[in-house]
Amino acid sequence: MSFAEVKIFQVLPDKVEAFEELVVGMSKFQASCTGCRSIRYLKRFYTYDDGIQHPPRPLKRVVGVVKYYSYWEFDMLEEYHAATQVYFVEFEKPLRKLLKAPFDINCGYILGEEQDN
Numbered sequence: 001m002s003f004a005e006v007k008i009f010q011v012l013p014d015k016v017e018a019f020e021e022l023v024v025g026m027s028k029f030q031a032s033c034t035g036c037r038s039i040r041y042l043k044r045f046y047t048y049d050d051g052i053q054h055p056p057r058p059l060k061r062v063v064g065v066v067k068y069y070s071y072w073e074f075d076m077l078e079e080y081h082a083a084t085q086v087y088f089v090e091f092e093k094p095l096r097k098l099l100k101a102p103f104d105i106n107c108g109y110i111l112g113e114e115q116d117n
Helices: 013-032 077-096
Strands: 003-011 036-043 066-074 104-109
Touching: 003 013, 003 077, 013 036, 013 066, 013 077, 066 077
Parallel strands: none
Antiparallel strands: 003 066, 003 104, 036 066
16 A cells, blocks of 8 residues: 655745755655655645635735645655655755745555555
């Protein structure tokens, strides 16, 4: 059963360019990790504030932070854990300089897949 994480990054507005440059290196590293199925980054550009009856509207201005999300998927929990250990050694320090707060990590098994146990 595959395992994935979603990270939420709150990037300081004046650090967006540096963060996006770092993402290039991070995503190359992450994609090369044993068992990695995919790594994707998303920058928040739209929001729903008029209900879902209308399309989401583009964000007009930055209020405090620029939000980014990453989705990192692995074949197994053990491979994810090993990759995460190296990721923190490599990228935690440079990331801290770019963020308003430490990134939030959410992880778990992918639903809808057959379990082996």
